[in-house]
Amino acid sequence: MKDVLMQINEIRLHRLRMHLKQPFLTSFGTISEKEFFIIEVIDDHGTIGYGESVAFTTPWYTEETVKTVEHIMEQFLIPLVFQQSFHHPMEVAKRFHTVKGNPMAKAALETALWDLYAKRTKKPLWEMIGGIRSEVEVGVSIGIQPSIKTLLDKIDAYLQEGYRRVKLKVKPGHDIDVLKHVRQAFPTVPLMVDANSAYTLNDLHHLKKFDEFQLLMIEQPFGEREFLEHAELQTVLDTPICLDESIRCLDDVKLATKLGSGKIFNVKIGRIGGLTEAIHIHQFSKENNIPLWCGGMFESGIGRALNISLASLEQFLLPGDISASNRYWDADIIKPEITHKKGKIAVSERPGIGFHISYREMERHLVERKTFKNKNIS
Numbered sequence: 001m002k003d004v005l006m007q008i009n010e011i012r013l014h015r016l017r018m019h020l021k022q023p024f025l026t027s028f029g030t031i032s033e034k035e036f037f038i039i040e041v042i043d044d045h046g047t048i049g050y051g052e053s054v055a056f057t058t059p060w061y062t063e064e065t066v067k068t069v070e071h072i073m074e075q076f077l078i079p080l081v082f083q084q085s086f087h088h089p090m091e092v093a094k095r096f097h098t099v100k101g102n103p104m105a106k107a108a109l110e111t112a113l114w115d116l117y118a119k120r121t122k123k124p125l126w127e128m129i130g131g132i133r134s135e136v137e138v139g140v141s142i143g144i145q146p147s148i149k150t151l152l153d154k155i156d157a158y159l160q161e162g163y164r165r166v167k168l169k170v171k172p173g174h175d176i177d178v179l180k181h182v183r184q185a186f187p188t189v190p191l192m193v194d195a196n197s198a199y200t201l202n203d204l205h206h207l208k209k210f211d212e213f214q215l216l217m218i219e220q221p222f223g224e225r226e227f228l229e230h231a232e233l234q235t236v237l238d239t240p241i242c243l244d245e246s247i248r249c250l251d252d253v254k255l256a257t258k259l260g261s262g263k264i265f266n267v268k269i270g271r272i273g274g275l276t277e278a279i280h281i282h283q284f285s286k287e288n289n290i291p292l293w294c295g296g297m298f299e300s301g302i303g304r305a306l307n308i309s310l311a312s313l314e315q316f317l318l319p320g321d322i323s324a325s326n327r328y329w330d331a332d333i334i335k336p337e338i339t340h341k342k343g344k345i346a347v348s349e350r351p352g353i354g355f356h357i358s359y360r361e362m363e364r365h366l367v368e369r370k371t372f373k374n375k376n377i378s
């Protein structure tokens, strides 16, 4: 491969606020808008790489927030990117190790560097990271609904659209009865649930009842550090446990696998600190036959495009939470918008993430813009 040297001259952080078409209810609260950063990294050739931060405004999902991501990028990570030129984004991912934690802040910048690198080498990002699929299968995540009837109607509509599996949010008091109705109406649809840590080990016998619904998996029933509790649950549950919030790095995947805390992992680029760590997790999962799938964080088109690239890797064996742009947004900030055909999204053959940014659309949602110039350059 042709050797490229990248020197970042400028970084722009665009803070946007976009309203979801409909509010999304989880066991923790309601999401009706998403505030996030679009990151532009510009190198000495004038090539631009794009990234997106996925943290929410409050620390309900993991501890990071929009404000902590901004602080960590500004004070620590951007100076590390500017420090010296590099040949590969993995070099910068390594530099980021000097900053503890803060994976979403790291991923926001690191993914922009991957996009830039793929553009400089004139390759699609999915190919660059070793993807093998020309299209990825997608499912839909449905928030808690006001009534069973609304839920069943929504599921029906998404299935008509072609989505390949349905993920429902559950919490104590909103689970078995819902599942009974859904299974009655859709006996064979690939179905799973996500609890976002709403249960405890005291609910073990209650959770055993989930087995009767032939679920693909139950996602994150317990707290994020409860590896032992998840392992105990998995010994009594036939339904595979999938870990989401618990997995912040490859070591967490290794720990969960060793202890038997989960059989499937949801990979979110932001939660694990970027594509470099995702590639390492993928390698380990391939060697150990562990199924993976790509999670979502209500991303705009930039984040969605990154997720499509990730899901093209071989071990991503289950449909991801990578819905089309129109699932959440009236208008996306990329062109063309992401669409699916019968629950499949084609990867782009263009270099990098493979989509153009619509600056006009971005301006409509802009809250603040900050520009950082590399002062190390004479």
Ligand SMILES: O=C(O)CCC(=O)C1=CC=C[C@@H](O)[C@@H]1C(=O)O
Pocket (backbone or CB within 6 Å): 026, 061, 141, 194, 196, 244, 295, 296, 297, 298, 299, 321, 322, 323
């Ligand atoms: O982006 C999507 O379409 C799926 C989003 C989704 O289900 C989630 C995103 C973020 C937090 C949670 O509510 C949930 C999840 O835990 O996977």
Ligand SMILES: [Mg+2]
Pocket (backbone or CB within 6 Å): 194, 196, 219, 220, 244, 245, 266
């Ligand atoms: Mg989840």
